[in-house]
Amino acid sequence: KAGVTQTPRYLIKTRGQQVTLSCSPISGHRSVSWYQQTPGQGLQFLFEYFSETQRNKGNFPGRFSGRQFSNSRSEMNVSTLELGDSALYLCASSLFSITNYGYTFGSGTRLTVV
Amino acid sequence: GENVEQHPSTLSVQEGDSAVIKCTYSDSASNYFPWYKQELGKRPQLIIDIRSNVGEKKDQRIAVTLNKTAKHFSLHITETQPEDSAVYFCAASRNNNDMRFGAGTRLTVKP
Numbered sequence: 001k002a003g004v005t006q007t008p009r010y011l012i013k014t015r016g017q018q019v020t021l022s023c024s025p026i027s028g029h030r031s032v033s034w035y036q037q038t039p040g041q042g043l044q045f046l047f048e049y050f051s052e053t054q055r056n057k058g059n060f061p062g063r064f065s066g067r068q069f070s071n072s073r074s075e076m077n078v079s080t081l082e083l084g085d086s087a088l089y090l091c092a093s094s095l096f097s098i099t100n101y102g103y104t105f106g107s108g109t110r111l112t113v114v
Numbered sequence: 115g116e117n118v119e120q121h122p123s124t125l126s127v128q129e130g131d132s133a134v135i136k137c138t139y140s141d142s143a144s145n146y147f148p149w150y151k152q153e154l155g156k157r158p159q160l161i162i163d164i165r166s167n168v169g170e171k172k173d174q175r176i177a178v179t180l181n182k183t184a185k186h187f188s189l190h191i192t193e194t195q196p197e198d199s200a201v202y203f204c205a206a207s208r209n210n211n212d213m214r215f216g217a218g219t220r221l222t223v224k225p
Contacts, residue, residue: 033213043158043203043215056212058115090157102148103213105157 002027004093004106012112018079021109025072025093031055032074033103034066037088046089049074078111086113116141118206120216127194128224135219137204138186144206147180147187152218153200161202162189194223 005024013019025032033056034046045058049068066076072093078085088110092103117140127133139147148163164171164178164187171178175194180187187206191198201220207213 035215042217045212045214048212102160102163103150105150105159107157 004091004104006089006091006106006109008109009107010110010112012114013081014114015081015083017081018077019081019111020075020077021089021091021111023074023076023091023093023106025074025091026104029093029095029104030072031094032068032072033092033094034074034076035090035092036060037090037108038086043090046076081113083113086111115212116144116206116208116214118204118214118216120204120219122219123217124220124222126222126224129194129196131194133191133194133198133221133223135189135202135204135221136186137188137206137216138184139206140185141206141208142182142185143208146207146213147178148205148207148213149176149178149189150203150205150215151200152203158203191221194221196223196225199223 007022031050033048036044047066048056052068063079068074088108090105090108092105094103120137145166149161150158151161152158162173162176162178164180175192177190199222201218203218204216205213
């Protein structure tokens with residue numbers, strides 16, 4: 001059974017550009033959550049999608065957006081990149097509710113903004 | 115939203131000793147409390163979890179305790195080994211998948 005797949009693994013972008021990251025959940029998982037991980041801030045919650053709807057949202061500016069497709073694959077987009085957006089972006093999938101099944105994380109996309 | 119605080123931020127123990135990491139949460143409606151282990155350069159992996167209807171759960175050398183009244187939960191690792199060295203994250207959530215993590219504890223087990 002394939003795990004959570006994130007692409008690309010590494011990205012280098014310049015300030016002001018935009019970027020799109022992709023996450024394919026475990027087959028059958030319908031919930032996908034995104035987190036930003038930085039050394040000083042730990043795992044910061046971005047948003048969670050379930051059945052193509054954003055169900056929860058963290059405290060990030062509107063430059064961070066996402067969507068989920070009918071096959072549960074999810075993308076997140078960051079527009080007008082800033083140096084502070086450099087981080088490891090992790091997605092995690094779960095079957096229905098984390099109270100029953102917990103999260104499985106992908107390996108992440110490491111974004112560097114120069 | 116939920117706020118999770120985790121202590122200590124770093125912890126160093128001798129091989130064979132016990133390690134304890136503590137977390138507090140703010141939302142009394144939170145009912146699911148997982149712990150994740152992240153080794154250097156790898157993804158976080160679930161190591162144990164506890165739900166609000168249980169006070170303690172054990173899995174070999176790892177145990178988690180939950181005090182709902184005080185809104186805190188702890189991870190206990192006994193007979194630590196060098197391979198236990200990693201960053202450990204606690205988290206708390208309600209049923210709606212809005213899971214918030216603590217800032218992490220870097221555990222170093224010295225041989």
